[in-house]
Amino acid sequence: MQGKNISDIIEKYLKKILAEDSEVEISRSEIANLFNVVPSQINYVIKTRFGIPNGYIVESKRGGGGYIRIEKVKLLDNLDILNLIIDSIDNTLSYKEGKSIALTLLENDIIDNKEVNIILSAISCKTLNTGNKKIEDNLRARIMISILNHLKYES
Structure with a gap:
């Protein structure tokens, strides 16, 4: 230990x-x-x-x-789960929380490794560097919500 x-x-x-x-x-x-x-x-x-x-x-x-x-839960077995994830995001999302969501999507075979890396790059602190953590967390939340909404309607 x-x-x-x-x-x-x-x-x-x-x-x-x-x-x-x-x-x-x-x-x-x-x-x-x-x-x-x-x-x-x-x-x-x-x-x-x-x-x-x-x-x-x-x-x-x-x-x-x-x-x-x-x-x-298996995310695609219940579309409501994606809605619950979206609802849990609220208006802000830390990088750590965003990474956790992306890895959960990977674990449930909703996205692949390449897509995880794209998401992590899009929501990274370096990408969203505005000098204001609150604004960065708000942007990160909006990006993640947009990605999750897109996944809900993917066939």
Whole structure:
């Protein structure tokens, strides 16, 4: 485990479980105990690595019998997922979030490596360098939304 971030280790563990079954229901506190972290660390991993832009639907119930249900979705099996990704973008998108979306599209065979590289080049900080991060994140969001809308109507 040396040299690895605990978030990466938790993510790898959850993805290993999801490789065996496309849906998993976990207890936030049990996973936290397993990795000797606070439950908020599990929330962080789920929020940053398992959302719609990453190809997962997450359902959460807090409290005594609370759980987190993570479901891996095949993007083209459900066109609504592309709409959910678009809705999740809002008005701003960081490069890291944009890269995550592009890699999810690649993983789901919606685009190929060449197209990922084109998208990453189009949304890169170097390309969008305006000197204003807020404007860059807004432009990046608009570019990504345009790409996703185009993919929805590709045959």
